Amino acid sequence: MEQNINKDIFERDISIEEFDHITDGVEDHVFSDEYLAGKESMMKNSYKAKISKLGVKVAAAAAAVVVASPFVVNAAMGGELFNRLWGNEGKKNVESHNEVVIEDGKYDDKGNPVSYEVTFPKIEYVAQDPEVAERLLAGKYTTEPVSTTIGDTTVTVETVVRDGMGIVAAYTVERAKGVNCYVYSQEENEAKGAFFNEDQNIMFGFQEGHGKIWVDLEKSTDTKLYCYEYMTDSYTIFGAEFAKPITDHITLYCVEFTDTRTNIEKTLTEKGDTSYIKEEKSIVIPVADKLDSKTFKSADGATVKISPIAMQWDSTGGKSPKGDDIDSVNKFTITYKDGTEYLVYDDDKVASYGYISGTYNGFIVLFNRLVDTDNIAKITINNVDYKL
Numbered sequence: 376m377e378q379n380i381n382k383d384i385f386e387r388d389i390s391i392e393e394f395d396h397i398t399d400g401v402e403d404h405v406f407s408d409e410y411l412a413g414k415e416s417m418m419k420n421s422y423k424a425k426i427s428k429l430g431v432k433v434a435a436a437a438a439a440v441v442v443a444s445p446f447v448v449n450a451a452m453g454g455e456l457f458n459r460l461w462g463n464e465g466k467k468n469v470e471s472h473n474e475v476v477i478e479d480g481k482y483d484d485k486g487n488p489v490s491y492e493v494t495f496p497k498i499e500y501v502a503q504d505p506e507v508a509e510r511l512l513a514g515k516y517t518t519e520p521v522s523t524t525i526g527d528t529t530v531t532v533e534t535v536v537r538d539g540m541g542i543v544a545a546y547t548v549e550r551a552k553g554v555n556c557y558v559y560s561q562e563e564n565e566a567k568g569a570f571f572n573e574d575q576n577i578m579f580g581f582q583e584g585h586g587k588i589w590v591d592l593e594k595s596t597d598t599k600l601y602c603y604e605y606m607t608d609s610y611t612i613f614g615a616e617f618a619k620p621i622t623d624h625i626t627l628y629c630v631e632f633t634d635t636r637t638n639i640e641k642t643l644t645e646k647g648d649t650s651y652i653k654e655e656k657s658i659v660i661p662v663a664d665k666l667d668s669k670t671f672k673s674a675d676g677a678t679v680k681i682s683p684i685a686m687q688w689d690s691t692g693g694k695s696p697k698g699d700d701i702d703s704v705n706k707f708t709i710t711y712k713d714g715t716e717y718l719v720y721d722d723d724k725v726a727s728y729g730y731i732s733g734t735y736n737g738f739i740v741l742f743n744r745l746v747d748t749d750n751i752a753k754i755t756i757n758n759v760d761y762k763l
Contacts (some may be wrong), residue, residue, distance in 0.1 A: 443467035454505025456534065458686075460545055460603050461684075461688030461745045462503030465593035467567055469498040471724065496566055496726040501744050511683040511708075511745045512536060523658045525577045525629040528556060536665040537621060540686035541741045542584040542606040543729070544625075549599045557600065558589040568730075569602070573636040579629040582657075583609055583621055586741065587730040605741040611687070612734050624662055630655040669748045679754050679761045682732040683707075683745045688737035688756060704738070707756040709746060717746065 406456065458464040474493050476627060481489040483618030522531040532546040548554050556577055559569035571578055577721035591601040609618040632639055639651045668682040680687045682743045688707075709717040718725050729741040755760040 377395045383402060385750040405431055406448070438760065454503075454508065456545060457508040457745075458504060458599070459591060459594070460543060461508065463500035463742065464503075465556040465591045466500045468500060469495065471495060471497045474562065490559055494723060496721075496724055498565065498743070499725070499727045503745060507741070507747070508745055512666065515666050517661055517663055518663070521627075521658065521660050523627065523629060523656070525632045525654070527552065528577055529552070530579055530629070532627060532660050534627060535660060535662050536666065536684060537608070538668055538682035538684055539621075540608055540611055540668070540680065540682065540739050541586075541730075542581070542604075542608055542621075542625065543606045543684055544581065544606070544660075546602050546604070547599055551598060553597045554600050557588070557590065557602075559588075559592075559624075561592060571636075573640075576653075577630065577636050578636075579627060581606065581660075582626040582628050583618070583670050584625070585609065589729070598742050602678065603729075607730070607732045607739045607741070611739065612732070619643075621662060621665075623660045623724070627658040628655070629658065629659055659665060667748075669751075669763065671751070671754050671763055673759050673761050675759075677759070677761070679756070681746065681751070682747055682755065683742075683748060685739060685741045686746075686754070687734070687739045689734075691736045703736065704757055706758075707740075710752045711747070711750050712752045714749070717742075717744070 407458060433588075434744055456463060459512045459514040472495050475490055475494060476493050478489045483489055488734045506694045517532075517535045518534045520531050524530075527550055530546055531549070534545050536543045548556065552555075555575050557569040557571060558572050560606065570588070570592050581604070582683050584604075586604060589603045589605065591603065594601045608621065612618075630652060633651050633653045643651070646746075647745060666682045668680050671679045677691070680689070680690045688704075704720075704754030705722040707719050709719065711717075717727070719742070720726055720731070727743055727759060731738055752762075
């Protein structure tokens with residue numbers, strides 16, 4: 376059986392249970408009505424989807440902030456960090472290729488594991504000039520790392536950039552005995568990103584966003600991982616009823632369990648039972664002002680809002696049926712005034728971005744490179760041009 380992962384980018388018929396247990400290498404999640412309903416229910420009860428599989432409630436009050444010695448991130452690293460977040464440092468172009476995936480826990484009528492072939496699209500990265508990065512980011516990124524320890528693991532958030540649509544965070548994860556909280560690999564980087572290993576006892580995550588964790592395999596060691604997380608802003612997707620707007624900080628929620636998550640789930644009988652929580656805390660991560668964005672429009676009134684790190688397509692003003700045209704998108708390109716192009720997505724051929732997520736009326740995409748919005752001539756989605 377062959378499956379193309381890009382056919383699922385704009386697929387909406389998926390339940391919340393299936394979403395949380397995807398193992399087919401799909402990185403590009405779009406929220407179905409069923410998933411949104413489940414997500415809204417969780418958020419109403421202050422649950423964080425990616426760190427609350429055991430029913431852990433998000434702490435309401437923030438814990439004390441631990442701030443390391445101040446330093447200017449980009450100056451200290453000579454632009455390396457920005458080139459790792461949005462450039463080709465530690466990243467290699469990936470040609471389209473096929474992988475055989477075995478679906479965990481599923482067997483055919485003969486007792487054999489269910490498997491199928493998945494087509495991974497091409498991913499292209501480009502070098503990031505540090506001076507250009509400084510100009511595009513306009514100083515709107517955090518410059519002081521914030522550290523906290525969960526059990527015997529230390530997480531240090533080095534920098535955060537946001538634009539009201541997306542959030543990009545760079546952080547390290549350290550453990551003297553070897554980092555064991557994440558499952559990660561080159562294949563995970565190409566697909567849905569690193570995820571938490573259930574056979575260990577900690578979890579952490581940003582409350583204000585959800586997306587993809589990319590582990591820098593070139594720079595990381597067994598005892599220290601360098602992670603870059605590309606997230607959509609929950610407030611932008613869900614609104615004030617289910618999320619809070621970001622003002623001057625985001626929150627890193629951390630929890631340590633009394634046993635591994637696998638063992639706890641075997642004995643857990645009551646949802647909301649917190650007896651298995653050893654420690655939980657919320658750490659305030661200061662953020663700078665959000666990046667400026669520009670709005671491009673099509674002839675029929677649909678819009679694209681774009682910043683250097685992300686863009687949001689809203690089909691509300693367009694001619695297509697509202698909320699029903701997401702899975703019809705098969706290509707989008709940014710064309711600059713000098714004629715060069717950034718092909719962000721092309722059906723089953725190219726997926727050159729950090730993360731993409733469906734919204735009620737379109738999608739939000741986090742770029743894998745910085746975009747100079749002052750030099751954009753047009754944005755093209757499905758052969759429809761959007762201009763200033």
